[in-house]
Amino acid sequence: MIISPPFLPSAGRSAITPSEVDPMMAAVNKLALAHGIYPVAFDRRWHCGVHLARTKDSVVHAIADGEVVAYRVCQHAYVGGGGRPDSNAGFVLLRHTTETGEGRTLTFYSLYMHLLELAGYQSIGADVKRLPEFLRMPQAGADPSQVPSAQQGAPGQKVLRKQVLGWVGQCHGQKHLHFEIFMTKKDFDAYFGQTQLGKKPVTTPTGADYWGHSYYVIPPRTTFVALPPGALRAKDGKHKISGIDFDELRAGANADTLYAEAWFHKGNKYTRVWRDAGEGRREELTEQPIVESGYEYDLYKRASRLYPACPSDGYELLRFGRILSTPATLSAAPSGAPPPANPCSTWMRIAFAPGQQGYVDVNHPSVLKLSDADFPFFKGGKRSAKAVDRSVTTGCVTSTL
Secondary structure (H helix, E strand, O other): OOOOOOOOOHHHHOOOOOOOOOHHHHHHHOOEOOOOOOOEOOOOOEOOOEEEOOOOOOEEEOOOOEEEEEEEOOOOOEEOOOOOEEEOOEEEEEEEEEEEEOOEEEEEEEEEEEEOOHHHOHHHOOOHHHOOHHHOOOOOOOOOOOOOOOEEOOOOOEEOOOOEEEEEOEEOOEEOEEEEEEEOHHHHHHHHOOOOOOOOOOOOOOOOOOOOOEEEEEOOOOEEEOOOOOOEEOOOOOEEEOOEEEOOOOOEEOOOOEEEEEEEEOOEEEEEEEEEEEOOEEEEOOOOOEEEOOOOOOHHHHHHHHOOOOHHHHHHHHHHOOOOOOOOOOOOOOOOOOHHHOOOOOEEEEEEEOOEEEEEEOOOOOOEEEEHHHOOHHHOOOOOHHHHHHHHHOOOEEOOO
């Protein structure tokens, strides 16, 4: 399932930096308002969503294909307590269901609140025809001076990603959209109970579910080499293995546990590294991501040259650090075998100290291999039991999907 934000600012159409994978989300993050943040608002009360506001185009879009659970369309604004119509009660609630792996169904909801009243569309030049038909008319028989009742979505009633749901209204005179993504406790437990959310220590998963970025947990005192075993200097002065270039780096060892994150973007490979500084703190060793230009475009060539016995397994080793397909053709060498004898060795360029980079075999059993599908704690994929319990009492668990 493809997910996009409720606002689609033009500033998000291009990346500020080459390593920016999602410039649209980076632009939307700047639209958040301080008085309504997750999980605690400015008044120190539990707040299940975020407040977002735009100064120009205030069109609200559905974040993904979904089914309409409930909605309210108001003809007029209502008096929020200041003696004048300064608040909007229009909203849309959507249910989204998708598959993220074999037998892994994910169900979550999105909520869009404080949508502008119909009478206010003309003042901002809004085109009502951009709305789904069920959002173009207020509830029949509703008293203009009162807030109409919420309506249940019709069976099978759906909207598509990016479809217009309305325009931003107000709450107590403050123009903003209250937006939430949440799950019921049943759906939350059914899905995240199969991940490593909040778990310490993490382990390399046995299943093949993988998406997002790759993560490697490297234990202390792991050996880093300046060149992978078997790299020889060629006539052009470069070090190569089967015709694949390897820059000469530095040998050494890491003093602390390392957390490496790797991803691909527009053909390049990017790697960031943090060290475990103790007491739950992590310090970044890479001020800027390590960039290996053209790495993704050359993956097939690399896999064919470095893993001739099975390039498809080699492709997965280079991309994920482990073989996900079954059955695997390549198999790791017996424990204790020298590196050249291991057909699954995957030498990755990683910083092991400030200003120092070397190669490490991320396929080694001592190196843990995960992805965003595992929700590892060191990437913020952690939620305390108190936070979950508190959010469940409000009827939802907000997530950052």
